[in-house]
Amino acid sequence: xxxxxxxxxxxxxxxxxxxxxxxxxxxxxxxxxxxxxxxxxxxxxxxxxxxxxxxxxxxxxxxxxxxxxxxxxxxxxxxxxxxxxxxxxxxxxxxxxxxxxxxxxxxxxxxxxxxxxxxxxxxxxxxxxxxxxxxxxxxxxxxxxxxxxxxxxxxxxxxxxxxxxxxxxxxxxxxxxxxxxxxxxxxxxxxxxxxxxxxxxxxxxxxxxxxxxxxxxxxxxxxxxxxxxxxxxxxxxxxxxxxxxxxxxxxxxxxxxxxx
Amino acid sequence: xxxxxxxxxxxxxxxxxxxxxxxxxxxxxxxxxxxxxxxxxxxxxxxxxxxxxxxxxxxxxxxxxxxxxxxxxxxxxxxxxxxxxxxxxxxxxxxxxxxxxxxxxxxxxxxxxxxxxxxxxxxxxxxxxxxxxxxxxxxxxxxxxxxxxxxxxxxxxxxxxxxxxxxxxxxxxxxxxxxxxxxxxxxxxxxxxxxxxxxxxxxxxxxxxxxxxxxxxxxxxxxxxxxxxxxxxxxxxxxxxxxxxxxxxxxxxxxxxxxx
DNA sequence: ATATTTTGTCTCACTATGTGAAACGACGTT
DNA sequence: AACGTCGTTTCACATAGTGAGACAAAATAT
Numbered sequence: 110x111x112x113x114x115x116x117x118x119x120x121x122x123x124x125x126x127x128x129x130x131x132x133x134x135x136x137x138x139x140x141x142x143x144x145x146x147x148x149x150x151x152x153x154x155x156x157x158x159x160x161x162x163x164x165x166x167x168x169x170x171x172x173x174x175x176x177x178x179x180x181x182x183x184x185x186x187x188x189x190x191x192x193x194x195x196x197x198x199x200x201x202x203x204x205x206x207x208x209x210x211x212x213x214x215x216x217x218x219x220x221x222x223x224x225x226x227x228x229x230x231x232x233x234x235x236x237x238x239x240x241x242x243x244x245x246x247x248x249x250x251x252x253x254x255x256x257x258x259x260x261x262x263x264x265x266x267x268x269x270x271x272x273x274x275x276x277x278x279x280x281x282x283x284x285x286x287x288x289x290x291x292x293x294x295x296x297x298x299x300x301x302x303x304x305x306x307x308x309x310x311x312x313x314x315x316x317x318x319x320x321x322x323x324x325x326x327x328x329x330x331x332x333x334x335x336x337x338x339x340x341x342x343x344x345x346x347x348x349x350x351x352x353x354x355x356x357x358x359x360x361x362x363x364x365x366x367x368x369x
Numbered sequence: 370x371x372x373x374x375x376x377x378x379x380x381x382x383x384x385x386x387x388x389x390x391x392x393x394x395x396x397x398x399x400x401x402x403x404x405x406x407x408x409x410x411x412x413x414x415x416x417x418x419x420x421x422x423x424x425x426x427x428x429x430x431x432x433x434x435x436x437x438x439x440x441x442x443x444x445x446x447x448x449x450x451x452x453x454x455x456x457x458x459x460x461x462x463x464x465x466x467x468x469x470x471x472x473x474x475x476x477x478x479x480x481x482x483x484x485x486x487x488x489x490x491x492x493x494x495x496x497x498x499x500x501x502x503x504x505x506x507x508x509x510x511x512x513x514x515x516x517x518x519x520x521x522x523x524x525x526x527x528x529x530x531x532x533x534x535x536x537x538x539x540x541x542x543x544x545x546x547x548x549x550x551x552x553x554x555x556x557x558x559x560x561x562x563x564x565x566x567x568x569x570x571x572x573x574x575x576x577x578x579x580x581x582x583x584x585x586x587x588x589x590x591x592x593x594x595x596x597x598x599x600x601x602x603x604x605x606x607x608x609x610x611x612x613x614x615x616x617x618x619x620x621x622x623x624x625x626x627x628x629x
Numbered sequence: 630a631t632a633t634t635t636t637g638t639c640t641c642a643c644t645a646t647g648t649g650a651a652a653c654g655a656c657g658t659t
Numbered sequence: 660a661a662c663g664t665c666g667t668t669t670c671a672c673a674t675a676g677t678g679a680g681a682c683a684a685a686a687t688a689t
Binding site for chain 2: 116118130134163175178180181182186188216219269352
Binding site: 377378397398399402409410432560 | 635636637638639640645646647
């Protein structure tokens, strides 16, 4: 049966690429070697391949690898057509204009939430997600909003990928309590992050559903506990839901990841 | 010697990925098959691999492939460290605030110009580049500004990659006339696009040079012929050059693509 | 309805490609 | 000079990718 196998050489190369990109600064082979599952010569060869493929860049002096421009090129194109950011943009602009909190749009990928767009609160304070960043699904508002509306097989698969790491006292640490909450979310059409991912950060999130009722993503309004209480977030609910609906109505085109 | 060989399976996979991303809409295998150099079963397998790697997405109904979200996830990270956009951002913001024309920042990748950031003119009119977009180097202001300051071996390599397609009557159609212009550009420290890529669009471009005098990119101010003449662009020159210098001063860190 | 073409998927013998232990080399350090 | 740490190269080995061709499934024609 289909183990989540790392498909041959290409899979390995992409793993390395992800790793380098994920570190977020030029990195030496040594460092990668510690995290990576690959033996030294293999890693070396993969890095070389990626480098003369233009996906990575190599600084001979520092002996460091960093993401290459070819990746940037592809990435942007992908963003502009694979994500629903372009569709969402005008709507969240309109929404964000009327409030002073952060607005996020996210999609799910392999059990992780990928933020595809955001509007920062005008307050310079917040430490919130940037487009392209990832977060776990099980402890974020957007993540739970998506999970709650996922078809069963995909949900099952997604749940298996959750690490259930305890970020804060409020974090779900097992699938059971999470599942229970998902049922509520599904009923209400709304999800909350009650400081589950970061202390002091809460959010209210709504799924983005196509007319055919498929989840394609979620959006949230996030704030800090010293600015609003959970109850206070309730005030944003109508606007949030309406906005999510508008986006969903236009989002027929998005394609979900497929299974082999 | 090192032919620009498409390094094994990974190279092939990336070629396909690029192709799908480049088309810019969900695409069927058939269409890829026509352009691609790969035989049918190979292409099919590559598409499958990329799909269950999350780099592509497959719509079973339409039987189409499109860029996947995993690519998006890499986007932000890559952009924020592989490009000099983050460094350039404050400077071009300041520059753009004082004029009503489009400002672009670009880097070079495999003979092509990659726009890594831009500030749109407030005039809603223009049809100009978006971040991540590519254009040929030989017929754009930024492209020529970069080429002019490239070290000889890299320039030679880059020139071989130019297609010299005639976009407009003013387009360079061979390496000789281009080289002649590059000499002038190198001397003046400034390049112009005289409607070489698109009718009615002109620009003035300056290279971005590190303190060690290496080109890491270029920036331009672009406008339409019905708004300004080429001579009119001259007015922007001092501000443009100053801005490019400021960016260059901060851009030591950037790593150029390396050769095997 | 039945043929015909077009497009996607699968099989399988073949070998090119990638693999990784081990040896080597290049620096830096003590 | 001897040692330790990383990076690179080698090479016998087998896995993993290859692609002609057969097959299946749609779509279009007759």
